[in-house]
Amino acid sequence: MSTFATNLTVDDLKAEADRLFNRKRLVNFGLPALVFVYLVYVFFAFDVSGPVARANWANGKTLVADSYSYKTHIARDNRTGEVSAAIEGERKGAYPEGQAPEWVALGETTVIDLEKGHVVRFGAQTVEYDIPGYGTIRATPTRSAGVQAELPEGEVPEWINVSKNRLSVTTDAGRLTVTRNRSEVFRYFTGWELFWFTLDSPYFGKSFPELAGLTASGEAGAIFNDFWTNKMWRHQDVAWAIFETILMAFLGTFGAAIVALPLASLATRNFNRMRSIRFATRRVFDFVRGVDALIWTVVLARAFGPGPLTGALAILVTDTGTFGKIFSEALENVDQKQIEGVQSTGANAPQRYRFGVIPQVTPVLLSQLLYFLESNTRSATVIGAITGGGIGLLLTQAIITQKDWEEVAYYIILIILMVMLMDWFSGWLRRRLIQGEPGKKRSLRTPDPKPFLLP
C-alpha cells in the first residue's frame, strides 16, 4: 500500500494528496451530475410533460371530491312526472317510493331546498331554479321542441350550459340537469353515505346512543346483520377479501418455507456431498426466482382460474426460490463447533441436526420468514389485482367503475392498515420467538438480521 511507503518526498506526498482531492472533487460533483443527467434523460424518455399536460385534472378533482363526499340525486321522469330520490343515483341507495329526504317536499310541485337560498321546483311542466344574486332559471322540457330555457337578462355565465336539448346549471349548492326526458338535481354532502346501514334497514339514521339502547334490549344480532350485509359497502365481502389476502400471504410464505427447507439442504456443501445435485438445485432456485411472480401468476391463473389459491401458489413458487437461496446460505454458515460438540457425546446424524444445526438456523430462518410475511401481504394485494382475488380485486373493480371513489379511498385505507398491522404483528412475533422476552427493547448493537433479499 502506498500509504506505508517510507521513501516519499514532500512533493510526492503533496502530489498524492492533490490527486486524492481531485478524485474526491470529481466524485462529489460528478455523481450528482450523473444522477441529474439521467433524470433529465428519463424526463424526456418518459415524455413527462406530455401526460402532465394531457392529465385529466377534472378526473382528479372528482376523485378527490368523491372520496370524502357523496351526492343525493332527485330525479323526475318528465313523461310520467314521477319523482325519485337515490343516494349516488344507485338502486342500492334509492329511497322507497313516495319517500325522500327531509329537504325535499314531494307533491304537485316538488320543492327541493338546496340551502343558502337555492331552491329548485319541479312544477307540472316547468322546472324552476332560484339562484340568489342571479335570478330564476326556468326550463320547460317538451317532447317536440327540446328543452326551452328562460334565463334572466344578461350574458350567460359559464356555470350554465344551455343547448337545444339540455340545460345544466352547476352551483356551489348543487347541480341541475334538464333534458327532454329527465330533470335531475344533485345535492352534495360530506362523508361516506350509508356506511353503517342502508335505507331499507330499520336502523338507518339512528344515533349511536339509540343503537346502544337497542343493542342492550337484545337486537344486537339484527343490528350487526344489517351492518354486515350492507349492500352499498358490502362489509362482509370486504372482510372476506382482506382475509383472503392475508391467507394468500400466509399460505404462500409458509408453504414456500416448507418446500424450500429440504431443497435448501440439497444445495449446501455440508449436507450434500454431490456437486452436481448441489449445482442443479441452485440453478432451480435461480430459475424460479428469475421467472418472477408476474409470470408465475399468469401461468398459474391459466391452470387454476382466478382466486386466492392461484395467488397463494404464485407467492409460494416465487418465494421457494428466494427462501431456498436464503436458507442454503444460512445452512452453509452454521458453526461446525456446535455440531462437533454434539457429535462428541455420541450423537448420530439426525441427533446432530436436531441439536447442532436446527437451534442455530431457526432464529435466522424465522426472522426472514416473518419479514416476508409482511411484504407478501403487499404482494398478495398486487397479485390479487392481477389474477382476481382478495382486496386487490375489489380495489381494481372499484377503480374501473370510475365513480365509486369513496370505496376506493375506503379500500386504500384498509390496505394500509392491513399492511401496517401485519408489519407490527410480524415484528412482535419475531421479538417474541427470537429473543424470548415480550416487549424487550432491542439494543442498537444487535439489530435484526438484515433482510438480504427483501421483496
Add this chain to the structure above:
Amino acid sequence: MTDLTAGSLSVDQIRNDYTAMTRRKRVYGGILLILFLSLMAAGFRTADNRNAGSFVDGWHRILDYPTEVLSEAGEKISEMPANLLSFFPALIETINIAAAATLVGTIIGTFFALMSTRGMALWPSMIPLFRRISDICRAIPEIVIALVLIFILGGGPVPAMIAIAIHTAGALGKLFSEVNENASLKPVEGLHSVGANWSQRMYLGVIPQVGPNYVSYALLRFEINIRASAILGFVGAGGLGYELRNAMSWGQGRYDEAAAIFILLFVTIVVVDQLSGYLRDRLTHGSEKGALA
C-alpha cells in the same frame, strides 16, 4: 431458591426434573406444530374452495400453458430475434421506470431517514411525524397508487414511476434510518463546532459513513423495482408488462411474442440480480478489506 437451601440434589432428581422439562417443551412444540399444520391445511382448503378452479383439477394443467407458448415459439423460432428486438424498447422502458424510481426513492428515502434519526434530524420534534410518513409510504402497495394515477394521468411510465418511487422512499427510509442509528455522531458534532449548517453536516459528516450501506440497499431495491415495474406494466403502466398483457390477450398466434417477452423479462431479472449481487458483495467486502489494510 428453595432448592439451593435444601442442599445438593441427587442425580436422579436432577435427571427427573430435566426430563420433565424437556417433555413439557416437546408437548408445547408438538401442540404448536399441530396447530400450525392444521392452520395451513384449513387455509389451503378455504383458498381452494374460494378459487375458480380447484387444485386437484388444475395441478396437471400447470404446464399446459407454458408448453403451448413454448411450442408455438419453437415453431416460429426464426422470428424470435426480430421479436426480441421489437420488444427491446419496452424493456428499456421497464428498466428506466425501475431506475428512475429507485433514484428518486433513494433521494426521498435519504431525506426521510435523516429526518427521523435522533441526533441528525433538522427538527427533532418532527421525528415521529417523519417516521409515520415513511411507514405509510412503505405500507402502500405500488399498484394502489399506480391505478389511481393512471386514472388521472393516463397510462404510461410516469404513474408507475411515481408509484414505485413512493413505496421505495418509504422502504428505504426505514432501512436507511436503521443504518443511521449505527453511524457515529462525532463527525457531525465536529462539523457543528466549526459552524457547518445542517446540509453540510449531513453531506460531509453522515453520508460518507453510511454511503456504502445506502448504495447496497438501493441496489437491492433496484432488483425489486424491476419486478415491480414489470407487474405495474401489466395493469397499464407501460413497459414489458403492458406488452405482455397485449400479447396474451391476443391469445394463440401471438404466443411467440409472449415467449419473447418472457425471455426478455427473465434474462433482465437474472442479469440485474447477478450484477447487483456482485456490486453489493464488493461494497460490503471491499470496505472490510479497506479496514483491514
